[in-house]
Amino acid sequence: MRILLLTLIFLLTPSIAWSAKEDQSYNMANIRVVVNGSQVSFDQEPIIVNDRILVPIRAIAESLGTTVEWQEPYVIITKGEKKVTLTINSTTAYNENRQVFFMEQPPIIINGRTLVSLRFVAEALGASVTWDDNNKVVTIISDEDLAGLEQSIAGDNYYKLYDPIIGPSIGPAYEEAEQYVLEQRLLNHIKEIQYTYIRFNEFGSYNTMVIGNDEVDNEKAVWLVKDKYTDDITVTGSTILKDGISQEIVFSVLKNKEIDRESISKIYIAPYEKNQIYWFVIAEKGETKCYYCLDFYTGDIVIELSVK
Secondary structure, eight states: OOOOOOOOOOOOOOOOEEEEETTEEEEEOOOEEEETTEEOOOSSOOEEETTEEEEEHHHHHHHTTOEEEEETTEEEEEETTEEEEEETTOSEEEETTOOEEEOSSOOEEETTEEEEEHHHHHHHHTEEEEEETTTTEEEEEEGGGOTTOOOOOOTTHHHHHOOOOSSSOBOOOHHHHHHHHHHTTSOSEEEEEEEEESSSOTTSOEEEEEEEEOTTOOEEEEEEEEOTTTOOEEEEEEEEGGGSOOHHHHHHHHHTTTOOGGGEEEEEEEEEETTEEEEEEEEEETTEEEEEEEETTTOOEEEEEEEO
16 A cells, blocks of 8 residues: 655745744645545644644644654653654654654744644554645545545646655666766766665665766766656766765774774765765764764754763
8 A cells, every 4th residue: 555755845935924043944835635534623723834834733633643742842752652842943863762764844832832844644653644735635545544435646746746755765776867967067977876875764865976086087976866757867966075074083083982992883985965974973872862963065963862
């Protein structure tokens, strides 16, 4: 059975903008939300932040048979044996096994209500999300109510209003990646191709990294992603490798955190966001798993997490 996990990235005409926090604004979404056949009433209406729809988590979660507990600054969402812990204004979340994953849009508080993206609702609470363009209605259906339900997609209508994603985004196959960078003259010679995860989750989104030499013989890395619907390949990042810090410098920086190279289980370069290149490092210190992202150009630690 196919479960659609759709990121609703709307290009709607904004209404009046309000302040979500000092450096962030939002617009009213002006939509209706239906969960398992019943329209949801909100005391805080859905909003648009950074081109993404955010909805009050408690109203949606309770409609899906999920409990929500507030332990400032954490929001704990429980459904059966599953548990997800969020932190307000943070992209980091944890599941019941203390595995870490990252959200594209952090939860925020508006008028005393916690709002999260609809993609999070789909992925974390086990639901299917679809969009009715004509009526401006978001329909959310839990796994339990999917039996016998035929999902249909209105083709090009989806591309007019938002970018749908079924599961994680992926990079092209090695052969496709090599052909693309050569045809686009991004590289003249290919040395290495590999998949690189753009978060710390090996079951999450990944790019295809191609390393080679450009027209002036600089060693260069290019990251590619492939659209699942159109098969179009696009560049998510590129860099001249000599312009960034070396792996040895990464080891040196982390040594100050009492992380030696023997404790590092994974280290690689990838774009955290488009053209935002980081060193990704996963290490173990005793019973603690440590996650680091270092700016590729400056060596500054921009993400530091420890999970026991």
